[in-house]
Amino acid sequence: MTTTVGRGTPLLTADDVHLSFGETTALRGASLHVYAGEVLALMGPSGSGKSTLLHCLAGILTPGSGSIRYGDRDLARMSDTERSTLRRGAFGFVFQFGQLVPELTCLENVALPLRLAGAGRREAQRRAATWLDRLEVADLAGKRPGQVSGGQGQRVAVARALVTEPAVIFADEPTGALDSLNGELVMKLFIAAARDTGAAVVLVTHEPRVAAYSDREAVVRDGRVREQEPAR
Numbered sequence: 001m002t003t004t005v006g007r008g009t010p011l012l013t014a015d016d017v018h019l020s021f022g023e024t025t026a027l028r029g030a031s032l033h034v035y036a037g038e039v040l041a042l043m044g045p046s047g048s049g050k051s052t053l054l055h056c057l058a059g060i061l062t063p064g065s066g067s068i069r070y071g072d073r074d075l076a077r078m079s080d081t082e083r084s085t086l087r088r089g090a091f092g093f094v095f096q097f098g099q100l101v102p103e104l105t106c107l108e109n110v111a112l113p114l115r116l117a118g119a120g121r122r123e124a125q126r127r128a129a130t131w132l133d134r135l136e137v138a139d140l141a142g143k144r145p146g147q148v149s150g151g152q153g154q155r156v157a158v159a160r161a162l163v164t165e166p167a168v169i170f171a172d173e174p175t176g177a178l179d180s181l182n183g184e185l186v187m188k189l190f191i192a193a194a195r196d197t198g199a200a201v202v203l204v205t206h207e208p209r210v211a212a213y214s215d216r217e218a219v220v221r222d223g224r225v226r227e228q229e230p231a232r
């Protein structure tokens, strides 16, 4: 499945999205545009709906009403198989918890999305090793996630998200467990992905220092979004 999106056309669009968890309304009319080639920071108070919006954009949660479109396709109208093909092929994820497979080594974890996309073992591991090296965790290749620190695991997770060169990278507090140097390294790799492959990077952060690397900010408050106009 390919969706061709011209420059200046949003790659992803949330339109008037509402979503409740039982009695709790997390999103109440959230609208947002995400463009190819940009790093977009989602900011806002705790509990305002940032992670929920990110999960909706990624097709992990389905809005109660409103729509999420990837190009001109409504995610809710896709079959489960189409949505998971999209998630596996076009999307990369860096989430805070439970992202690495504990039974696999760090190298195998990073190679996994390539293997799922059909790459041979040797080629997948060669490319995975390149990304571990870029994240400066090449020495952890043979270790399992349980044997590395939280910050090291987070960098392995970033390598795994970037290895397939996805069209959209979703990241929830991707620098949360990192010191400032490693946080900077991760942000520079996100910016490189946006500039080199035209990826859109959507990241949730509380840190102004991290948001300063973004091209644009959107503030989520009480389940609604105020987004900065794109500069083009």
Ligand SMILES: Nc1ncnc2c1ncn2[C@@H]1O[C@H](COP(=O)(O)OP(=O)(O)OP(=O)(O)O)[C@@H](O)[C@H]1O
Pocket (backbone or CB within 6 Å): 021, 024, 025, 026, 044, 045, 046, 047, 048, 049, 050, 051, 052, 053
């Ligand atoms: N699985 C869930 N079940 C019930 N309520 C939830 C669930 N996930 C989120 N919520 C509620 O929805 C609202 C929005 O949560 P969300 O995690 O999107 O906020 P956030 O802006 O990402 O917060 P934080 O910055 O603290 O991570 C909150 O009131 C939260 O308690």
